[in-house]
Amino acid sequence: xxxxxxxxxxxxxxxxxxxxxxxxxxxxxxxxxxxxxxxxxxxxxxxxxxxxxxxxxxxxxxxxxxxxxxxxxxxxxxxxxxxxxxxxxxxxxxxxxxxxxxxxxxxxxxxxxxxxxxxxxxxxxxxxxxxxxxxxxxxx
Numbered sequence: 001x002x003x004x005x006x007x008x009x010x011x012x013x014x015x016x017x018x019x020x021x022x023x024x025x026x027x028x029x030x031x032x033x034x035x036x037x038x039x040x041x042x043x044x045x046x047x048x049x050x051x052x053x054x055x056x057x058x059x060x061x062x063x064x065x066x067x068x069x070x071x072x073x074x075x076x077x078x079x080x081x082x083x084x085x086x087x088x089x090x091x092x093x094x095x096x097x098x099x100x101x102x103x104x105x106x107x108x109x110x111x112x113x114x115x116x117x118x119x120x121x122x123x124x125x126x127x128x129x130x131x132x133x134x135x136x137x138x139x140x
Contacts, residue, residue: 008046011036012072044078046071051082058095061088063122092118092127104132 011032018028035041054064061083105111111132118128
């Protein structure tokens, strides 16, 4: 409960942390099942919160999906549901504006640099293209 009080954890994250201190896998499984039954731990809630936090920090859907897989989230429907409310193209524009300013890069080298940055942040090719074309998706 102490771990869950600090932040949401995926079931796999909790299991890994508990295994460091308690080698009894059966006991850990029972505890995790109990936490799930009490709704103290929920992978769906973890995914929603994680997507919200990471998108607010300027990360795109591809990177967030990879990070969720690393944390043991394999249910595509919960990821899809969490992604629905996010304007990824608008986020790519805002991230580019914050890092590089509003001016659209004309030089190929600068476009490549900004493309690499947005790729690293986890945006798709479509999102990057829209951000670099200057489509004013952002409202204000």
